[in-house]
Amino acid sequence: LSYFCLFHSGAYCKMLLHAAKYPHCAVNGLLVAEKQKEKKKDSHSTPILCVDCIPLFHGTLALAPMLEVALTLIDTWCKENKYVIAGYYQANERTKDFRPNQFAEKVGARIAENFSEAAMIMVDSTRFTMGCYEPILTIYDHHENKWKCRDCNADCFEDWCEAQKITSALLEGRSYESLIDFDNHLDDLRNDWTNPEINKSVLHLC
């Protein structure tokens, strides 16, 4: 049984922009996918398309209340847009630390309760460059209560060249300065965590 998760360019670039905005902090967030219609019995061939990314927090991640608020709120928003929360990403505080910790596993497991093919994604900051020459994610799938690592390469993207081009361009242009995460939203409710401006920029570059 192999789950297959494809990243849309916008989802990938927002993850990296989030990490770039707070290079000295741990950051985390959610990935959302389009809700599949009724699955046929043998359909492991239908890939899940991660269409968007919602950046959540930066700094101290391991506290429950705001995470619960964010999960519930974003779940509601997903239902309205026929999305489903399909994954969780995290970039650790220390650059060299790219393994998932207990907290990442907990959140991943919580998401997997509602979506069995949920992926946990760790960002490898040691390979983070402006040019985005290679995908810098490690993907973990939930198998029998354990997280198994899967390599992330160009095949994991809807269109890797496009993702690379867009992410690199937005990094150069310092778009991360205007990226909004859920923490920013809690600081000022007018800050929109769906990041419509960045979505527009992504579309322009497509």
Add this chain to the structure above:
Amino acid sequence: MLRKVAKLLYFDNWNVLIIVFTEMRDKLRKWREDNHRNSEQIVDVGEELINEHASKLGDDIWIIYEQVMIAALDCSRDDLAWTCLQELKRQFPGSQRVKRLAGMRLEALEKYEDASKQYDSILQDDPTNTAARKRKISILKAQGKSAEAIRELNEYLEQFVGDQEAWHELSELYINEHDYGKAAFCLEELMMTNPHNHLYCEQYAEVKYTQGGLENLELSRKYFAQALKLNNRNMRALFGLYMSASHIAACPKVNATVKKANVKYAAWATNQINRAYQLAGRGTKENKCSVKAVEEMLESMQITMS
């Protein structure tokens, strides 16, 4: 006629330059006072200020060199950091403060042993130098040695019990280790010495909530409420009050009176949250979806809680 006009224009340009320069200097000062870590912007503004307007800065230039140097380290601009360091070394030879900056540069280059030696030499001359001790703890943190960092920080706080920054750092280290009880203790220290600080109250409430259990939930609700009293616009406290009250009301162990009271608190919080979103959403089309999502979220939680 032309000469008069030309002179006027020149005068205007000069005024514009002065305005630009003072704006830049004031920005840097504000970022310094707020302890902002917006290092890329500090480097942008600071580098230009140093290169173009050094003569106008007066004695401010030294603290600006320090600020820009630290920001430059953050941005891997060793060239700029080195320049600032040299200026500071020249002006303040033998200074402990400048020695510490040299140590920070070594840290940025991941030369942790050399950096540690630098801080040790400061501590030899001045064993009470808190900055050097804290940098040594930062090195442990950077190397991922959390247990050692926690131990050293605890030792430091036995001596320097009033250092709030250190207590806060320790609470964060404990949270990252999921040791919520000890994190709560650190925040209690901070709340005692800063009873009007709504952020400490709110963080304490979050830690208690995360610890879990009915008693901790009730404590968390009280402290979320206290944070709101201190600052009624703290959205985290408002959401936290809602969540904790809702969970208590839904808990099968509570009696009817407690349940009723908490349902009331949750309902009050719901109203406040809705109001806050309405106020924020006024005028923007995008925020309408946020408002709607929050309303539905609160409704659906109330259904499961009742």
